[in-house]
Amino acid sequence: MKKHNISVGIVSLLLSLTACNSSFLDVPLQGKPTADTDPNFAQNLVVGVYNSLMLGEAFGAEGDVHGIAFVSATNILSDDADKGSTASDQAGTVGVLDEFTHTPTNLFVQALWSGYYNGIAKVNQSLVAISNSTLDEATKARLSAEVRFIRGYYYFNLVRWFGGVPKILRVPKDAADANNDPVFQTRASAEEIYQVIIDDLQNGVSTLPLRSQTQAGRISKGTAQALLAKVYMYRKEWQKAYDLSKEVINSGQYDLLADYSTIWRQVGDNSKEAILEVQTGQFNNSDFGISNYSMFQGPRVGGKGGWTDLGWGFCNPTTTLANSYEAGDLRKNATIIFIDNSGTYKGTVLFDGFRVPSADSVENLRYNYKAYHSENKNVESWLGNRDRKQKNVHLLRFAEVLLIHAEAANELGRSGEALTPLNRVRQRAGLKAATSTAQTALREAIWQERHVELAMEHDRFFDLVRQGRAAETLQKTGKKFVKGTHELLPIPALQIALSGGKLIQNSGY
Secondary structure, eight states, X not given: OOOOOOOGGGOOHHHHSSSOOGGGSSOOOTTSOOTTTOTTHHHHHHHHHHHGGGOEETTSTTEESSSHHHHHTTTTTSSSEEEESOSSTTIIIIIHHHHTOOOTTOHHHHHHHHHHHHHHHHHHHHHHHHXXXXXXXXXXXXXXXXXXXXXXXXHHHHHHHHSSOOOOOSOOSSHHHHHHOGGGTSOOOHHHHHHHHHHHHHHHHHHOOOGGGSOTTSOOHHHHHHHHHHHHHHTTOHHHHHHHHHHHXXXXXXXXXXXXXXXXXXXGTTOTTEEEEEOOEEETTEEESOTTHHHHHSOOBOTTOOSOOOSOOEEEEXXXXXXXXXXXXXXXXXHEEEOOOSSSOOOEEOTTSOEEOOGGGBSOSEEEGGGOOOOOTTTSOOOSOGGGOXXXXXXXXXXXXXXXXHHHHHHTTOHHHHHHHHHHHHHHTTOOOOOOOOHHHHHHHHHHHHHHHSTTSSOXXXXXXXXXXXXXXXXXXXXXXXXXXXXXXXXOHHHHHHTTTOSOOOTTO
């Protein structure tokens, strides 16, 4: 796996809260478009906000939003996945996260901070441009709601990773403003950040049109309702989670796909099950996707070799995950690529006909099927840039809304009602209906269903933390998880130093 060094000198204040950089201030640059010179300026900035979802520069100044640092700090932190690859490859970045021996100097933790504040900066800049534009008021309101939704999503991930973080909701006037206003260099409380998230998402609920009235891939009313329901689930505000998830279910805008395995193939992009996805495709005769998302997780040559591999071999589904599925669960083989280790050398044939050799020629025994994008151009479009395969990443889908509704109903004492959405999910998986209405047993059944339904989809670690089961569950797998510390990532040491010590470190680091 190739490595790049991050240059501290080019990390901007608005991207990573370190120091002033004029290119990110609200100052028109000579020869660059402005709201006065380009009638599409505001619209283009909104597109830039959407594109920030594809940031995946874990080794670069822009940072990582949904790239390999994101995969490492979600799937690999959990019991769903091990680091994988070879023992030495990225041992000091991914390996220490997998083992919970990471420190505040971890490069991938810094990359997440930079990437998410980069995205937040783009939102704040676009809001200024929208406000100053000549667009009609209805269009201004819709575009503002779309980018505020993305800001709310970014802060939701930040607060789950770090707890309280700087609350940056505006573009600084100048360098003096940026360096003197403490909001840019100190942490707001987690409660204050959650209020930002709720305000941004509620604005989308109140303003945005239904999915059927929007372009594919754009944020809609249902997107905002679904994510806000999830936020309320994390806050244990069960009635609000129940009401919002019920509205999404009853809207008629979404449904489960009949075949679970197609969700992560190109044919499943923006399907009736999709609520929020990172949009990828082709642009300027090139693949347009998240840097190395698929490559990072693709099957890797090992042993005897003799084949063209599909990636670097990271993020391997664990034995624990493989053993979590009930017999006959159709989701198991749609989630995990199992490498043939039978001694018969039959290999493993994937959905597009690609044959991965047997264990003597492959580095690891299991890979993430949900991250696989075919290189067969007759099956999935692909121009040849392996680092940017056209892989939509599914961040929120209808099955999760059903499970949010089930969990909220059960917590409100409506256990019989909770069985209906739970069993819709189980039926699609080929499993018999759950029947127990005892609240504790049903809670555990819903949590188990979330585990296997959403496996390798970047939520498992956060679920374990909110459920209070992280230490118990992760220590059983041999991870060095310390209760009271590792529920959160450390605040990057670089940010603390460049804030003059104003950013306070999380406990235990």
